[in-house]
Amino acid sequence: MRTSDDHAQDLAHDEGLDDLTRFDPEMAQLLATEERRQLESVNLIASENYASPLALRLEGSIFANKNAEGYPGRRVVAGCDIADQVEQLAVKRLKALFRCEHANVQAMSATIANLALLNAVLEPGDTLMAMRLNDGGHFSHGAPFHDSGKRYRTVFYGVNRDTEQIDMGEVSELAAQSRPKLIVCGGSSYPRHIDYQAFATIARANGAMLWADIAHTVGLIAGGVVPSPIPHADFVTSSTHKTWRGPRGFGIILCRQVWADRIDRSIFPGIQGAPKLDMIAARTVFFKETSTPLFRAYAAAVLDNAQVLAEALADSGIRLVSGGTDTHLILIDVRDHLEDGAYAEKLLASVGIMANRNPIPFDQAPSMTGSGLRLGSPAMTTRGLDDKGFFAVGKLIGRLFNAPEDHDTHEAVRLEIKRLVDGLPLFSPHWLPLASPGNQTD
Numbered sequence: 532m533r534t535s536d537d538h539a540q541d542l543a544h545d546e547g548l549d550d551l552t553r554f555d556p557e558m559a560q561l562l563a564t565e566e567r568r569q570l571e572s573v574n575l576i577a578s579e580n581y582a583s584p585l586a587l588r589l590e591g592s593i594f595a596n597k598n599a600e601g602y603p604g605r606r607v608v609a610g611c612d613i614a615d616q617v618e619q620l621a622v623k624r625l626k627a628l629f630r631c632e633h634a635n636v637q638a639m640s641a642t643i644a645n646l647a648l649l650n651a652v653l654e655p656g657d658t659l660m661a662m663r664l665n666d667g668g669h670f671s672h673g674a675p676f677h678d679s680g681k682r683y684r685t686v687f688y689g690v691n692r693d694t695e696q697i698d699m700g701e702v703s704e705l706a707a708q709s710r711p712k713l714i715v716c717g718g719s720s721y722p723r724h725i726d727y728q729a730f731a732t733i734a735r736a737n738g739a740m741l742w743a744d745i746a747h748t749v750g751l752i753a754g755g756v757v758p759s760p761i762p763h764a765d766f767v768t769s770s771t772h773k774t775w776r777g778p779r780g781f782g783i784i785l786c787r788q789v790w791a792d793r794i795d796r797s798i799f800p801g802i803q804g805a806p807k808l809d810m811i812a813a814r815t816v817f818f819k820e821t822s823t824p825l826f827r828a829y830a831a832a833v834l835d836n837a838q839v840l841a842e843a844l845a846d847s848g849i850r851l852v853s854g855g856t857d858t859h860l861i862l863i864d865v866r867d868h869l870e871d872g873a874y875a876e877k878l879l880a881s882v883g884i885m886a887n888r889n890p891i892p893f894d895q896a897p898s899m900t901g902s903g904l905r906l907g908s909p910a911m912t913t914r915g916l917d918d919k920g921f922f923a924v925g926k927l928i929g930r931l932f933n934a935p936e937d938h939d940t941h942e943a944v945r946l947e948i949k950r951l952v953d954g955l956p957l958f959s960p961h962w963l964p965l966a967s968p969g970n971q972t973d
Contacts, residue, residue, distance in 0.1 A: 585964075645669075659684070666697075868925030
């Protein structure tokens with residue numbers, strides 16, 4: 532079985548890295564150290580994943596040299612014939628994946644995509660309706676400290692105190708009272724299904740448009756294992772990593788054709804100049820990868836592994852916010868065992884488990900500490916950890932939480948985590964669609 536040292540050695544001898552080592556040994560060392568950290572950790576950060584090697588071959592390629600400012604057939608520089616073909620292929624594949632009318636692939640992050648959408652459909656001072664941050668929302672949905680919250684009036688809905696799931700009665704009442712121009716559903720730490728049809732009904736009844744932010748669940752939607760907001764939503768935005776397993780640093784906007792021109796103009800020239808063609812090329816490959824039966828199997832495995840992890844945590848006496856999960860994401864309340872989420876995050880990191888502190892509904896703790904932890908299954912599923920491994924990790928977390936000050940427990944958990952990840956690559960060859968003819972696109 533290959534070890535993390537073996538993988539680090541591979542990295543050290545990759546083409547081009549010998550030159551880097553000779554020229555900038557400090558940076559080369561940081562690169563090697565970071566790879567070792569990733570290899571030796573159990574990554575449960577719900578917003579992280581390991582990018583497809585097929586896609587990564589395009590990032591930093593010669594496409595990175597090309598300025599492709601503008602859109603296909605409407606560039607502002609010469610030499611864009613190939614660039615046009617790349618972007619057109621990306622759009623074609625994305626529209627086919629989600630069965631949508633229009634797709635923009637130029638935004639350099641999901642947050643930029645969100646801002647561009649807001650700029651396209653709202654005027655300063657218009658009313659936006661979104662989920663509260665502590666209840667699972669995202670700061671780019673009108674948080675007061677974010678540009679979106681400074682430009683627009685935001686009305687926040689939340690979860691029911693008893694169920695910790697979205698209170699659709701509150702959504703309906705607030706929509707009738709505030710008459711928002713745009714309602715957004717989706718967030719960053721909500722573990723349950725979202726009833727897009729119910730949101731659409733409320734939006735239509737109150738003259739509002741509906742925006743679904745699927746940055747977290749996009750891979751599960753593309754894989755067909757959780758409900759899709761299309762055809763209910765007028766607009767859909769997303770990143771391309773998290774459950775989708777593409778490289779970071781990219782955002783997409785899907786919309787009805789009637790909004791296509793306004794959306795495109797809002798990206799360019801509205802808030803961006805030239806897109807990064809190498810990033811578009813990388814995603815173009817990844818969109819094809821997403822269309823394979825193997826990716827759908829991966830999405831199903833992410834869902835199954837999250838359920839197993841949740842079961843192990845609950846068996847260990849850890850409270851699951853909302854009682855469980857329907858997605859890749861688990862939100863836990865640490866207060867029965869530990870001081871706060873920040874302490875829990877450091878405790879897990881000390882034994883090689885990466886997670887992130889997070890507020891929970893009705894949280895009284897400062898936002899930078901929070902009373903919870905957000906856990907996710909996508910990254911370790913990509914590495915090849917199976918359901919038994921996820922169950923073991925959940926039990927190890929429970930063991931640590933129940934004896935947070937015991938040195939022997941710390942050491943035993945640390946060694947077990949090291950054993951679980953030993954030999955696991957950052958991207959399991961099992962998930963590469965080239966492995967067998969049966970994994971080609973439909």
